[in-house]
Amino acid sequence: MEFSPQLLHIENLKKKAESISDIKPEYLQAFWSKYRLEFNYNSNHIEGNTLTYGHTQLLLLFDKVSGDYTLRELEEMKAHDTALKLVKEEAVNPEHQLSEKFIKKINELILVRPYYKEAITPDGQPTRRLIEPGNYKKYSNSVRLENGEIFNYATPEETPALMGDLLNWYREESLKKELHPVQLAAIFHYRFVRIHPFDDSNGRTARLMMNYILIKNSYAPIVIESIGKKDYLFALNQADTGNLNAFVEYILKLSERWQEIYLRAVKGEKIEEESDFEKEVELLRRNFDERGKVTQPFSPQVALSLYNSTFAALYKKIIEKLSSLDNFFYEKAIQFRFGTGGKYVIQQAEQIETLITDHIGKLSVNGSLELIYAHRGLQTSNSGVIDIYSGLIIRFYEFTYSVHLSSNGPAIFEKKYDEPLTESEITELISLISKQTLNRIKEAKNIANR
Numbered sequence: 192m193e194f195s196p197q198l199l200h201i202e203n204l205k206k207k208a209e210s211i212s213d214i215k216p217e218y219l220q221a222f223w224s225k226y227r228l229e230f231n232y233n234s235n236h237i238e239g240n241t242l243t244y245g246h247t248q249l250l251l252l253f254d255k256v257s258g259d260y261t262l263r264e265l266e267e268m269k270a271h272d273t274a275l276k277l278v279k280e281e282a283v284n285p286e287h288q289l290s291e292k293f294i295k296k297i298n299e300l301i302l303v304r305p306y307y308k309e310a311i312t313p314d315g316q317p318t319r320r321l322i323e324p325g326n327y328k329k330y331s332n333s334v335r336l337e338n339g340e341i342f343n344y345a346t347p348e349e350t351p352a353l354m355g356d357l358l359n360w361y362r363e364e365s366l367k368k369e370l371h372p373v374q375l376a377a378i379f380h381y382r383f384v385r386i387h388p389f390d391d392s393n394g395r396t397a398r399l400m401m402n403y404i405l406i407k408n409s410y411a412p413i414v415i416e417s418i419g420k421k422d423y424l425f426a427l428n429q430a431d432t433g434n435l436n437a438f439v440e441y442i443l444k445l446s447e448r449w450q451e452i453y454l455r456a457v458k459g460e461k462i463e464e465e466s467d468f469e470k471e472v473e474l475l476r477r478n479f480d481e482r483g484k485v486t487q488p489f490s491p492q493v494a495l496s497l498y499n500s501t502f503a504a505l506y507k508k509i510i511e512k513l514s515s516l517d518n519f520f521y522e523k524a525i526q527f528r529f530g531t532g533g534k535y536v537i538q539q540a541e542q543i544e545t546l547i548t549d550h551i552g553k554l555s556v557n558g559s560l561e562l563i564y565a566h567r568g569l570q571t572s573n574s575g576v577i578d579i580y581s582g583l584i585i586r587f588y589e590f591t592y593s594v595h596l597s598s599n600g601p602a603i604f605e606k607k608y609d610e611p612l613t614e615s616e617i618t619e620l621i622s623l624i625s626k627q628t629l630n631r632i633k634e635a636k637n638i639a640n641r
Contacts, residue, residue, distance in 0.1 A: 197443050198371050204450040205410060214457045222456035223279075225463065226449075227251065229414045231272050234398050236417035240264050266303050271395060274300040278399050282406035289361060289403060291354055294388075297399055299325025301392045308391060309598050320390065327351060328390045334601065341627075342431060344387035353386045361404075372408035376401045377442035381430050405446070411453035413445040487608040489587050491551045494560075497592070498547050501611040502585065505620065506562055507540040512625050513564045513581055519632060520579075521568030528561040529554060559586045561598075569632065581628045583620070596624060 194202060232247040242250065242264060250256040250265065251272055274297050281287040302324035309319060320330055327350045333343045345353050361379055364370050370378070380401040387393045402412035415423050422441065429437035456462045487493055510525065517523050527543055528534045529550055537543060543562075554560075562583045569577035584595040586602075593602035594612070603623065604616055612620075 194371065197440075197447065198373070201371075201373060201410070201443070201446055201450050204447070204454050208450075208454045208457050209409075211457050215459065218457050218459050221462060222453055225452070225456075226412060226414070227272065227275065229416075230275060230398075230402075230412070231268060233414050233417045234395050235268055235271055237415065237420050237423070238392070238394060240268060242268055263303075263306075267301065270301055270303045274395075274399055275402075278403045279406060279412075282403045289358065289400070289407075291358060294354075294396065294400060295325040295327075298389050298392055298396045301395050301399075322391045326390075327354070327388050330390060332387050332390070344385065350386060350388050354388050357382050357386065372404065372410055373443055373446045374439055375408075376404035376410075377439045378435065379404055380442070381427065381435065381438050384427065385431075401442075410446065411449040413442070413449045415445065487590075489556050489589055489592075489608065491554050493608045494554050494587060494592075495547065495551050497608065497611060498544075498551070498560075501617070502560070503540070503544065505583070505612065505617050506543055508617065508621050509562065509583060509624060510540045510564065512621055513566075513628060516566060516628060516632065519569060520566040524565040524567065526561075526563040526565065528563065529558065554587065556587060556589050559584055561585075566628075579628060579631045581624055581631075583624065594620065596627065 228244075228248055228251065231251060232242070232244050235242070235247075242256070242260060246256045246260075247268060250268055254269075256265065277300065278297065281293065287293075302322065305321060305323050307319045308322050323329075328347050331343065331346055333341050357379070360382070361375070364375055380397045383397045383400060384393060389396065398415060405412050426438040426441035452462050514523075525537050526534055527537055527546055529546075533550075535546055537546075564581045566579045566581070569579065582596070584598060586593045586595065591605050591607055593605040595602055603620065604612065606612070
């Protein structure tokens with residue numbers, strides 16, 4: 192096996208750590224205490240958990256925390272910690288082997304219990320799905336890439352066989368030893384995510400399995416930091432386009448860092464890179480502009496200003512564009528919703544202004560504005576019951592707002608409140624919505640005419 196300079200450095204760090212005799216238990220404890228906090232905080236934060244770094248520490252160490260958090264956020268952080276503990280225990284057990292049963296167990300631990308999750312049907316209709324922890328997915332899942340295209344993961348029917356293939360591949364590669372263990376762990380992570388075998392928590396499960404492989408092979412586990420989420424997703428997207436090495440290199444850099452931290456730990460050196468306070472300052476810093484001033488926070492007046500400067504024109508163009516497809520359907524219905532309030536049927540974009548004026552004062556942080564264009568009864572030779580829903584969702588956070596095409600879809604744009612959508616961004620949104628709706632019509636007609 193030939194090693195790249197990066198892999199040689201990782202091997203050198205590992206050998207230095209292994210050469211230290213009589214490592215003090217408190218040194219190992221210091222490493223695992225740091226790792227436990229860093230991994231649990233970041234892996235959950237990537238997926239949207241809002242616990243701060245300091246509150247994560249309080250919850251894990253003392254089982255107490257203050258703050259406006261949902262019960263699910265607290266439960267999933269504690270459950271994730273339990274899953275990490277099990278991964279560590281089984282990885283150092285020479286008798287334990289990675290299996291589908293173990294992977295399902297980890298997913299079951301993370302998700303705690305069955306629950307319902309908002310989702311979108313293949314034809315764009317809002318729905319709710321029952322998420323069953325530890326069971327392979329019952330519904331198709333997909334993600335929107337940066338270019339606006341939809342990437343579909345494995346179907347529910349394909350998933351069991353593909354997971355079996357993945358585990359067989361892992362066992363064969365482990366025996367062949369042609370891949371370095373860090374490369375093996377990185378590729379396993381990517382192939383797992385490519386399948387997306389569960390209805391929820393695939394990312395967290397993938398990161399735990401990657402670290403199982405690293406620990407099993409006596410390498411330091413790694414942390415993918417939430418502050419670098421864009422780099423993480425970009426590396427995954429590059430792998431989706433055929434550049435798997437980009438993701439492997441991304442993981443190798445993290446492995447170098449954590450192997451260095453582990454070496455410092457077992458030597459009894461200081462391993463704390465930033466205090467909890469400094470981490471909180473770094474998170475806060477992201478809400479500051481380049482001049483060092485706090486960006487405009489949310490208020491109903493800020494939302495109204497954005498509506499007048501950007502959203503009004505955007506809504507009008509969306510309705511105009513989608514109305515050109517009305518003749519394919521028996522009827523249409525345009526709805527406007529305030530995320531935490533009522534649902535209103537409108538006939539034209541100008542009516543939204545009245546609704547905004549009357550109800551904008553009720554909008555708050557984590558609220559949303561939703562435009563839903565429902566095309567009902569696709570006109571085909573043998574079906575009049577296919578409905579297609581298109582829309583735009585604008586979500587408001589404390590310092591930013593984001594624009595989505597569906598309730599569970601990724602943000603197409605996320606901007607500060609003093610950054611209205613540009614003309615080119617509006618044009619891109621119109622194009623994405625139009626293309627998406629047109630493709631759904633084509634797919635629906637093919638289904639209806641079979």
